[in-house]
Amino acid sequence: MKPAVLLGTRGSRLALVQAESVAERLRRAGIPVEISTIRTTDERLPETPLAVIDRRDVFTRQLDEALLAGGIDLAVHSLKDVPTGLPEGIEIVAVTERGDPSDVLVSPDGRGLDGLPEGAVIATSSLRRRAQLLHYRPDLRTVEIRGNVDTRVRKVREGYADALILARAGLERLGLRVRYRPIPFGIVLPAAGQGSLGVAVRWDSPLREPLREALNHEPSERAARAERAFLRALEGGCRVPVGVLARTEGAGVVLQGVAASPDGGALYRGELRGERPEETGVRLAQELLERGAGEILEEIRGVRR
Incomplete structure (x- = not known):
């Protein structure tokens, strides 16, 4: 029996759902897999705004370190969270089939951007989303929001903000029952790689070709x-x-x-x-x-x- 390879992932429910989807495809390809959960910088600083942390590897650093140290054999990331400059010795060997790359507006009553009242408060920690949103509607106000997808949705339901911007692919993977409207690409373009998963390995990993064949x-x-x-x-x-x-x-x-x-x-x-x-x-x-x-x-x- 082949020894199982260790797949590293963040510990959020979305990250685990995504990691398990990759693990299942590898198992079907004859590669036994075990999942290892690793806490990343964003999870260690759950209340700190991302703009304050200001690290491009806020979602990936500890997984990179585990890869290089040999603690895991591969890491699965939301590709939009992966810095364009990877640590030496690591590469993205496979990109999974993309889900819907759009951002969506989540609100208690499911209204779209044009249906929000003047001065409405939108929750987002993304500089990209905030800038494009304010260009389209400068009357809106934005507030920082942290936490996993479930936590952010709950905060908005409790009145923290009038609406929340999230990636549609993540909502669909979680199967959350929330009301949302897609934001047209003419208003907000997504992050690079949004909707795809990236699979990272060491340069010298014997898994490079098997992973690429099974997942890319x-x-x-x-x-x-x-x-x-x-x-x-x-x-x-x-x-x-x-x-x-x-x-x-x-x-x-x-x-x-x-x-x-x-x-x-x-x-x-x-x-x-x-x-x-x-x-x-x-x-x-x-x-x-x-x-x-x-x-x-x-x-x-x-x-x-």
Whole structure:
């Protein structure tokens, strides 16, 4: 009997549901798996706003450390949480088939953005979501919110805010019964890789090819490569208000991207088609930088130095 490989994951209910879905696919491919839960920075600081923590690896650092130390054999992440600069010795070997990448507005009565009253309070810890939302409706107010998906939904039901923004893919994986409306991509573009899972291993892992064969979805990976290249070209070491979405078209991609000031006052948006995903991502980023996004991002970096 083959020894089981250890799959590392965060401990939230969503992370465990996602890890088990990957584990089940590996078992069907003849790879025995055990799941190991590891507490990450965000779970150790549950009340601290993400903007204060300001680490790109807030959801992944301890899993990376366990991988490099040999404590686990692979790690499963929501790909949107994975920094574009991975620690030396680690790679994303597979990207799972993408779920719906959109963000949704969750509210007690299920109304959409245009149905919210003037001055309504929206809960989100995402700079990306906040900036795009305020650009569309500057009258809205935003508040920080932390905790797993169930906790955040409960807080809104108890009156903490009028509505909450979440990733649709996570809600669907959890099967939560909540009322929500999708937010059009013309208003809010998602995070790079949103809706897909990323499977990380060490460079020298003998599991690289078996995992890729069992789990990788080529169109989703191609989209993720374009999106992550776009983000990498813009972020420059900081968490920045950037949204991006690629769709595959033939052998290439069609990429939409946006960069905004934190208050939503300035926003640069563009679209580009290309045959090479990474090249397309970099070219679109350069286009936005040349149009003025560079000034916004430099200001953000200056504030954080």
